[in-house]
Amino acid sequence: MLESIKINWVVGEDWDFAGEDTQYLTHGLHPYPARMVPQIAKKLLGKLAQKGEVVLDPFCGSGGVLAEARLAGLNSIGIDINPLACLLAEVKSNPIDPAILERYWKRLKTQVTHEITQLHFRKTDVEPPKFPGTNIEYWFKPETMKKLTIIRKSIEAIEEDQVRRFFEVPFSLTVRDVSGVRKKEYKLYRLPEEEWKRYSPDVLGTFTKHVDRSIGRMREFYYMADRNVFSKVFLGDTRTLFTEKFTAEGNIFLKTHPPNIIITSPPYGDSKTTVAYGQFSRLSSLWLDFEPDFKREAVMNVDRLSLGGEPAKQGSIHNDLPTLEQTIEMIKSRDEKRAAEVLAYFLDLYTCVKKMYEVLDDGGYCCIVVANRTVRRISVPTHAIITEMGVKVGFVNDVTIIPRTIPSKRLPWENAPENIPGLKGKTMSRENIVIMRKG
Numbered sequence: 001m002l003e004s005i006k007i008n009w010v011v012g013e014d015w016d017f018a019g020e021d022t023q024y025l026t027h028g029l030h031p032y033p034a035r036m037v038p039q040i041a042k043k044l045l046g047k048l049a050q051k052g053e054v055v056l057d058p059f060c061g062s063g064g065v066l067a068e069a070r071l072a073g074l075n076s077i078g079i080d081i082n083p084l085a086c087l088l089a090e091v092k093s094n095p096i097d098p099a100i101l102e103r104y105w106k107r108l109k110t111q112v113t114h115e116i117t118q119l120h121f122r123k124t125d126v127e128p129p130k131f132p133g134t135n136i137e138y139w140f141k142p143e144t145m146k147k148l149t150i151i152r153k154s155i156e157a158i159e160e161d162q163v164r165r166f167f168e169v170p171f172s173l174t175v176r177d178v179s180g181v182r183k184k185e186y187k188l189y190r191l192p193e194e195e196w197k198r199y200s201p202d203v204l205g206t207f208t209k210h211v212d213r214s215i216g217r218m219r220e221f222y223y224m225a226d227r228n229v230f231s232k233v234f235l236g237d238t239r240t241l242f243t244e245k246f247t248a249e250g251n252i253f254l255k256t257h258p259p260n261i262i263i264t265s266p267p268y269g270d271s272k273t274t275v276a277y278g279q280f281s282r283l284s285s286l287w288l289d290f291e292p293d294f295k296r297e298a299v300m301n302v303d304r305l306s307l308g309g310e311p312a313k314q315g316s317i318h319n320d321l322p323t324l325e326q327t328i329e330m331i332k333s334r335d336e337k338r339a340a341e342v343l344a345y346f347l348d349l350y351t352c353v354k355k356m357y358e359v360l361d362d363g364g365y366c367c368i369v370v371a372n373r374t375v376r377r378i379s380v381p382t383h384a385i386i387t388e389m390g391v392k393v394g395f396v397n398d399v400t401i402i403p404r405t406i407p408s409k410r411l412p413w414e415n416a417p418e419n420i421p422g423l424k425g426k427t428m429s430r431e432n433i434v435i436m437r438k439g
């Protein structure tokens with residue numbers, strides 16, 4: 001089938017953005033795994049979107065596409081199953097007057113400083129929240145937990161929703177920084193035992209540093225962003241779009257605001273073997289789990305709920321997807337379990353491609369940024385599989401593909417997939433931007 005699809009390869013254009021700042025404005029508010037560099041979204045929007053149109057990112061992560069849409073004068077909608085991602089995307093893409101933030105911060109800082117000082121001199125004591133079913137004490141010293149509790153309760157008392165959510169972002173950063181997690185790690189590995197014994201983080205100083213820095217970034221974003229457009233974020237699963245399992249508000253909103261363009265970078269594959277978003281978010285989300293919309297069950301199940309999180313049913317490869325079928329057979333010849341995991345991911349992705357086609361306005365563009373994985377030393381041509389999926393669900397049989405090198409991403413360039421010492425395999429160092437149009 002792929003041979004009959006017209007592929008337009010774009011060469012000679014710079015889509016690598018090597019050496020460019022990817023942390024400008026609110027893009028630098030908070031780290032997030034495998035984040036799409038904002039320059040990709042910016043360039044695609046400049047080429048394919050018109051001012052005032054609606055942009056959808058159905059795997060919005062921390063909201064980079066939404067922030068770029070706001071800067072370009074475009075409305076945007078983001079969807080993600082990760083509560084922390086939804087919080088980051090909402091804050092990153094919605095400008096707040098820095099004068100308001102400074103006013104709230106002055107009161108918040110005074111209150112928190114006073115209470116932590118009282119705690120330090122044993123004039124008061126604090127009972128940290130309970131996290132049933134977790135080993136929270138493994139990651140935080142008792143005194144650290146008390147200080148985090150003081151900060152969290154002070155933030156929770158802020159009545160203005162948008163302002164409260166803003167301060168939750170530097171609080172999340174503080175949680176990560178004062179925990180026992182090894183620095184610059186996305187997965188949960190604790191500091192070496194001797195280092196952990198000596199560990200005594202400055203909770204208030206860390207929080208103050210992150211708030212000051214966050215207000216500075218929001219100040220720059222506020223004066224550059226278009227405040228006449230909307231940025232809306234929904235906690236939900238794209239696979240369930242337009243069903244009762246998705247939010248009623250989200251279904252109505254998307255039907256009344258159909259996107260003219262989709263720009264997204266879906267997860268690379270099953271989270272067990274690629275990027276564990278749930279592990280990255282777990283500690284922050286536990287401490288932020290005071291909001292009714294951010295249930296602890298959702299936090300704990302982020303990786304299981306991700307694409308490919310559940311095993312695929314046997315014999316469920318769709319017709320007219322020969323590249324997928326051939327790839328699965330090749331992996332299966334080496335490892336049936338891994339073949340089933342890869343198939344589960346692509347079947348979920350196929351459901352999402354159908355939903356993207358369904359929600360997109362006629363004539364609109366769907367841009368999907370994907371990397372080609374290697375599984376059991378077999379290259380998985382994700383761009384070709386997505387192209388076949390797109391044409392199968394109804395996208396025009398004329399697809400543009402833009403290859404790019406990933407200059408830097410928080411992923412290892414090599415791994416040991418068979419867990420054999422000394423045996424290394426390449427991970428993802430290149431991406432393809434697949435652009436399809438709805439006729």
